[in-house]
Amino acid sequence: MNFTHPEILYGLLAVLIPLIVHLFNFRRYKKFYFSNVALLKDISFETKKQSRLKHLIVMILRMLAIAALVIAFAGPNFNKETKTLKSEQNIIGIYLDNSFSMEAGDRNGRLFDHAVAAAREIIKQSARDARFVVLSNTGNIPLRPFNKDEALSNVDNLTISASHKTTASILYDFIRLKSKHPDYGLNAYIFSDFQKSSLNILDFPADSLINWKFVLLPHQDTRNILIDSCWIEDPLVLPGKITNLFVRLKNISPQAYEKAALKLFINGQNKSISTVDLQANSQKTVKMQFNAGDYGWKSAYLEIEDYPITFDDQLYFSFFVDKKINVLAINPTENDKYLKAFYSSDSVFNLKQQNYKSIDYQQLNDNQLIILNGISEISSGLISQIKTFTENGGKLMIFPPEDDNLEDINKLLKQFNSGSISGPTETETRVKGIKLINSIFSNAIDKIPGNADLPVVYKKFSLKNNYTNKLETVIDLLNGDAFLVKKEFGNGIVFLTTVPLSPNFSNLSTHPLFIPLMYGVAIDGKGSQTLFYTIGEDKEIAVEISDPLTVNQDLVFDLKKSGEEQGFIPLQHLSGNELIVSIPEDMIDAGIYQLNRLGKLYAQLALNYNRKESVMEFFTATSLETELKVSSLKYYQIVNLQNGSQQEIINSLENESQLWLVFIIFALSFLLAEIVVLRFW
Numbered sequence: 001m002n003f004t005h006p007e008i009l010y011g012l013l014a015v016l017i018p019l020i021v022h023l024f025n026f027r028r029y030k031k032f033y034f035s036n037v038a039l040l041k042d043i044s045f046e047t048k049k050q051s052r053l054k055h056l057i058v059m060i061l062r063m064l065a066i067a068a069l070v071i072a073f074a075g076p077n078f079n080k081e082t083k084t085l086k087s088e089q090n091i092i093g094i095y096l097d098n099s100f101s102m103e104a105g106d107r108n109g110r111l112f113d114h115a116v117a118a119a120r121e122i123i124k125q126s127a128r129d130a131r132f133v134v135l136s137n138t139g140n141i142p143l144r145p146f147n148k149d150e151a152l153s154n155v156d157n158l159t160i161s162a163s164h165k166t167t168a169s170i171l172y173d174f175i176r177l178k179s180k181h182p183d184y185g186l187n188a189y190i191f192s193d194f195q196k197s198s199l200n201i202l203d204f205p206a207d208s209l210i211n212w213k214f215v216l217l218p219h220q221d222t223r224n225i226l227i228d229s230c231w232i233e234d235p236l237v238l239p240g241k242i243t244n245l246f247v248r249l250k251n252i253s254p255q256a257y258e259k260a261a262l263k264l265f266i267n268g269q270n271k272s273i274s275t276v277d278l279q280a281n282s283q284k285t286v287k288m289q290f291n292a293g294d295y296g297w298k299s300a301y302l303e304i305e306d307y308p309i310t311f312d313d314q315l316y317f318s319f320f321v322d323k324k325i326n327v328l329a330i331n332p333t334e335n336d337k338y339l340k341a342f343y344s345s346d347s348v349f350n351l352k353q354q355n356y357k358s359i360d361y362q363q364l365n366d367n368q369l370i371i372l373n374g375i376s377e378i379s380s381g382l383i384s385q386i387k388t389f390t391e392n393g394g395k396l397m398i399f400p401p402e403d404d405n406l407e408d409i410n411k412l413l414k415q416f417n418s419g420s421i422s423g424p425t426e427t428e429t430r431v432k433g434i435k436l437i438n439s440i441f442s443n444a445i446d447k448i449p450g451n452a453d454l455p456v457v458y459k460k461f462s463l464k465n466n467y468t469n470k471l472e473t474v475i476d477l478l479n480g481d482a483f484l485v486k487k488e489f490g491n492g493i494v495f496l497t498t499v500p501l502s503p504n505f506s507n508l509s510t511h512p513l514f515i516p517l518m519y520g521v522a523i524d525g526k527g528s529q530t531l532f533y534t535i536g537e538d539k540e541i542a543v544e545i546s547d548p549l550t551v552n553q554d555l556v557f558d559l560k561k562s563g564e565e566q567g568f569i570p571l572q573h574l575s576g577n578e579l580i581v582s583i584p585e586d587m588i589d590a591g592i593y594q595l596n597r598l599g600k601l602y603a604q605l606a607l608n609y610n611r612k613e614s615v616m617e618f619f620t621a622t623s624l625e626t627e628l629k630v631s632s633l634k635y636y637q638i639v640n641l642q643n644g645s646q647q648e649i650i651n652s653l654e655n656e657s658q659l660w661l662v663f664i665i666f667a668l669s670f671l672l673a674e675i676v677v678l679r680f681w
Contacts, residue, residue, distance in 0.1 A: 003074040005127055011070040018062035022055055054681050058674055065670035072663035090185040091145055092126060093177065094119050095135040095170050097192035098161050100311040100613040104193075104219050111217040114641060115191035116155055118215065122189065123151050131184075135173055137163040143177055162311070162535055162609045163585060167192070168203035171212075171633075175205055189213045191641075194619040197612050199627070206632035214638045216624060222616035223253040225260060225278060226312035227302050230531060236368075236523045237292045237321050238348050247286045247302055247315075251278035252616050264288050266300040295323035297604045299562055299592040311590075312614045317531035318592055318604040324350040325522050326367040330359060332401075336373055338501050338509040342518050349522065361385055369395045369522045374500045376401035378408040387415045391490030392577060393544070397521050398496045400461050402504070416494050418487050419469045423461040424505070431455045431513075432478045438486070440474060440520030455513055457483070457506045461498045471496075484517070495521055532606035536585050542578045543595060543603045557581070557602065562592040583607065 003009065096119055102112040123132060132151035134141050138161045141154050167190065174188045188210050192198075228248040237243055245264065251257055257278045264272040271290040278284055292298075302315045327349055329339050335353045343351035352367075354360065356375045364370065364385055372378070372386075390396050400409060400421055410420040431454035436445055448454075463482050465471050475484040487494045499505040508514055533541055557579060560567030571582035579602075581595065588607060595603040619627065621640045628636055 003071075003076055005073070005075050007127065008070060008074040011073070012067060014070065015063040015066050018059050018066070022059040054677065058677055061670045061674040061677070065667045065674070068663045068667035068670060072660045072667065076659045076663065090187055091131045091133060091177070091181060092122065093133045093135070093174050093186055093188040094122065094151070094155070095174075095188070095190050095192070096155065096158055097190075098136045098138065098158050099164055099195075099198075100160060100162065100309065100609065101193055101195050101219075101616070101618075102217070103160055103311065104221060104308045111193055111219070112160060115215070115217055116158065118641060119155050119189070119191060120152060123148055123155070133174075133177055134158075135170060137161055137165045139163070139165075143173060145181070162590070164198065164536060164610055164612055166203065167194070167199045168205070171205055171207070174210060175207055178210055185211070187211045187213065189215055191215045191217065193217050193219055194624055195613070195615070196617040196619060197615050199619065201627045201631045204631045204633060208634040210635070212633055212636040214624065214628070214636060216619070216621055216638060216640050218620070218640065219616065219618055221308055222618070223255065223306075224309045224312070224614060224616045225249065225251045225253065225257055225304065225306045226309075226611060226614045227262075227304055227315040228283070228611060230302060230315060230317055232319065232529060232531065234523070236325065237319055237529070238325075238523075239292060239295050239321055239323065241292050242289055243292050245272075245288045245290060247288060248283060249276060249278060249286060249304070250283040250614070251280060252614060254280050256280050260304055260306075262286060262288075263303045264290060264300065265303065266290060266293070266298055268299075292321045295321050297321075297601065299604060299606075301592075301606075309614065309616070311609050312611055314590070315532065316590060316592055316606040316608055318606040319529050319531055320604075324348065325369070327351045327369045327371065327522060328364070328367040329353045329371040329373050330356050330375060331373045332356060332375060336501065338514070339371065339373065339518075342515060343522075346519075356382075364389055365392070365394070367394065369397060371397045371399070372409075372412075373399045374401045374502070376403060376405040376408060378412055380411075383408075383412050383415060386412070390416070390492035390494060393491035395492055395521065395524065396494045398494070399500050400496075400498070402500050402502050406461075413496070416487060416489050417469055418471060418485075418494060418496060419463055419465040421461040421463055421496075421498065424459045425462065426459045427457070427479070429457050429460075429478045429481075431457070431475055431483055433476050434513075435472075435474050438472070438474050439524050440486075441516055445516055455483075455506055455508045455511045457499060459499070459505045463496070463498055493524060532608050533583070534610055535583065535588060535590065535607050536610045539583055539585070541581045541583060541605060542575075543581060543605075545574075545577055545579050545602060557595055557597045559593045559595055559605070561589070562594060562604075567594075567596070581605075 096112070096115050098112060102115070103110055105111050105113070108114075126132075126148070128148065130148065131145035132148070133143065133145055134151055134154040135143070136158050138158075146154065170190065174186065178184075178186045186209070190213065192215070194214070194216055226249070228250045230245055230247045232243060232245055234243060247262065249260075249262065257276075259275045260278060262274045262276055263270055272288045274286055274288055276284060276286055298319050298321060300317050300319070302317075304313050306313050325348055327343055329336055329351065331353055332355075334355055340351065340353070343349040356377065359382065361381070370386065370389065386396060398409070398412070400406070404424065406421055413420055434441060434445070434448060434454075436448070457477060460477075460481070460483075463485065465482070465485070469487070471482075471485040471487050473482045473484070474486050475482075477483050481498065483498055485496050497508075499508060501509045503509060556569060557572055558567045558569050559581070570584060573580050579595075590607055590609050593605045593607060594601055595605060621638055625638055628638070
């Protein structure tokens, strides 16, 4: 037998009081002399031996009554698991699940509030010298024993957090604590709603030294709709253009939602609203449109109303509206009239043309697209610079020269593993097929009629290609040869045509196809902008830095949440032209953060809470018992905090099994027996 308050057992010394009273206050018999023995007939006969037996029984009953009362107040319990521990001293471990799913509840309060109240009760009802360990998902409480007051303070200071931990990781924390204090027993209380996404029995450690108490807080309402993600398919968002935003919504509920209002806010203004019907346990992608507005960074968020789980009802994202698309054309002469005619017609583009003999190498990286237009002489320095430009995300368009001097251009193609060209050969043909699903044409051409007038080719170069080059043919000819190929290289893209822009080779430069081709090449990209990041998953974020920074400069960048005055300096380091920023999970909230250096804005990062907590699937007491049976835990107990009063739950957790009440009954029974003996004996 074990006791919740063993210090009260010192009260057993009180059983000596009846013993002392009875030893020193026994009734003494005196002699009386009567002249007439007939008077003795009215006196009850009682022998001296019977009197002593009676008083001995009364003394024992009183001692037993006092002993039963003391034991009852000491909190007796039968705990077989605790008996296996080596020491009578125990540490009480308490884990409070403060993840977002614990926000749910009913009119009586949140699940988290119920867990805090129960944990406080355990601490308050424990012995005065008991030691406690308090754990949560945030991990900001030291893994060491506390006294009562410290434990209560730690419990009271806990709040709902975006941090997420698996049940297995919590068990390992308690086992690590036990290894630091091997002479103490450990009773570990796990207060959680036991969401299925966080509990994997296969990850549980093997343990036979800890008494595990799994306290289940069941959900009354498991409805939830959430904004899962959003994306913009266009690689570039341009000023004043209508942009399509795609939003994925999920209904993780056994019931349908009708006319749920989805709102889009950009820079604090409501730009779009859409009503959505969601079937039970389904998802839907919603298309929303907005005007990109002026040049610069944009802070945005999506919002939908839902209850009781609200942390996933907002999704923050940020995007950059490009002021201009810088295009550099390197020509055999100063200018090319065809390129000038197209790119000068749209204010989105900023075209610069240079002679291949007077290239400004320092400004190459300022462009989004570089066009090598019919250059036969390409220096090794230019090849190296262009390769670096493309690897870092730039786009390269290559038009071959008009003559057969192909040595330098093939050296360039070799750097990109893009085969080689030979020729030219005179062969009249025409364009046959255009891959419209390619991102170059997907936003410009919907359908090509069967009798469409496509470009005609008079002379062309032959492309030597094999499967190792991984070239994608975007436009092909009637004879099966490639007209335009595309290859992704590093973070950039290389485009190659098999004809120059000269009208001696084809009519491409004057054909209507030239417009969507050159526009698509300029805005094409390997992917759209990264609109947001996830706290806890994206632990490091790479931000491209346009300034020529070096490690010798002051590279202190700070992160500041939009709308707040104070920011913080995250861990950071420079890798090439990218700044790698570490995101501290425990000290950051969802929102838009500005990355600054010396007062200059370099990027806006949208950080959102992890959606793992959004899946409203939980273990019941029965299913949790089934799972734990196959685990490697030896001693465990499952208690449903929804059943019974809080005090009954505490008694059950302490394994008292109402044993104190039995001793109270014993004490009353002994006192009643004493009354019967004194009254009727």
